[in-house]
Amino acid sequence: MMTHLRFSHGGSTRGTTQAAPPNLITLLTLGLLCVNTIILLSDHQWLTDNRWLKQAVHTLEQAGDSSQASAAAAELAAQAASIGVIAGSSIQQAGLDDQQQLSLAAADPLMDLFQQARRCNNSPLMQQYRQLHSVMTSGEAPPRFLVSVAPETGMAERLTGLVTQLYMALLSGRALTAFHPDPDAVPPFSAACEYPLFNWSHPQPLARAVYAPLLADDYQTYAQRRDAAAGLQVLPQPYDESYQLFNFINATAPMTAWLGTVNLTGWPQERPGLAHAVVGSNRGATWKLANNAYHTDDFWRLSLRPEEAFMCGFWALCQPNAEVQRLYARNVWGPLADPHALKIGIQVRFGDEVLNSDADREGEPKYGASLMSLATPFFECAAAIESAYSVPGQAVVWYLLSDSSELRRAAKDKFGDKLLTDTEGPAVHSSCRANTGKATRGKVMAGGACDPELTQRVMQHALGSMLALSLADFHVITEASQLGRAAAALSGKWNNVHELTLGEASGCDPYTGAHSMMVALHGAGI
Incomplete structure (x- = not known):
């Protein structure tokens, strides 16, 4: 389960201008440095700029006699131990000014997952x-x-x-x-x-x-x-x-x-x-x-x-809300945020015709095999990237996003634990009336009208999966689709995108990605 951390900043203890005993300040400062180092080594990024540590040292230096320094140290220790849950994804602290809110934003655990957003x-x-x-x-x-x-x-x-x-x-x-x-x-x-x-x-x-x-x-x-x-x-x-x-x-x-x-x-x-x-x-x-x-x-x-x-x-x-985080943070975003793994995102968009017939054709003997055949160049491209860029012993994760649930299941059967994908959710369009398939329409429409609860859930999955794809180091996307293009743009990386067209005979040159400008001008743009 993902741990969410939150500091509650209080005012510093004011006293006389007399300095606290040097030995006490030195010991407390060394203790704070040790805490900071331990947290950094544990891959928690919310103290990397040391602003909180500098504030702590400043507070101790401003404290007066030994008792005041001890009280200040106790207050700071209580602040450091303040662990709570962030409601949704925004840090809610009553009574804080804008600068304090900005400082707390640096501690947002979402930013531990989506490091690129810190910029x-x-x-x-x-x-x-x-x-x-x-x-x-x-x-x-x-x-x-x-x-x-x-x-x-x-x-x-x-x-x-x-x-x-x-x-x-x-x-x-x-x-x-x-x-x-x-x-x-x-x-x-x-x-x-x-x-x-x-x-x-x-x-x-x-x-x-x-x-x-x-x-x-x-x-x-x-x-x-x-x-x-x-x-x-x-x-x-x-x-x-x-x-x-x-x-x-x-x-x-x-x-x-x-x-x-x-x-x-x-x-x-x-x-x-x-x-x-x-x-x-x-x-x-x-x-x-x-x-x-x-x-x-x-x-x-x-x-x-x-x-x-x-x-x-x-x-x-936009910051993904609490429900999106519940659906994606632990089991999807977490593995894809591993800084030591090589993550390759694969997005295969067959189009609305397949999307709307996908659920109706579930279980047809040759349907999944034909989709896998069409998607083969995408998987070949991912394999070429893995071969070119992975190092011995490195964990490799492929994340597959597709408008066909049949393809997702077939790919999971073929590639096993290496491939991370949703094998349960149906393929549903976030624009309700675009869903015209019998099975899909029955799930999305109620009495001829759109079901708000269901369409909202579709929206949550669309956003969550797009953010998941954004965590990949390399992106193999369908040129005609916007979801893969947007996810690649959200990655904060460049020269990491390979655009493929359905029906291409082979994969890609892993060393020659699409230029960012061209990706931005294709399809619906960026």
């Missing part, structure tokens, strides 16, 4: 944006919102669009919020996420007239998509006074080109005082934004490389 969202620019978001959502400042309207697409595509919209909002001085027209059909991210930096739920419902054009695929040509992205969608009165619609749904090419060249400062330039920029998108362009000549300095101020922009945007918006 994120610590810059002064992000803290300034948190303050801006707070005053706008509280009504202390005039409203300037970027309202993200969730399209009925998969979780990974929605997430990709949402992270790009976060940077659009930050760069244009707007507060990002999200609105779900049908939360049962497309569960909100709150089903699986806690909001670590700010609450980005839109404070009130939108009128249907504002987002109705996003529900229909009205824009087919490149020119029409470009015009929609530029905000030329006409809204009826009186909504046109406070709202403007930007439709990026399925608009990969025009959106990518636009976000790579537009100056978002004060956007939209024609209406800088616009209260609500309403955006629908299932496409991402964080790489393009980070390389946009108008905003490269902004990303430097955020302390982000282009390869890290998507990852840090995700961790600004």
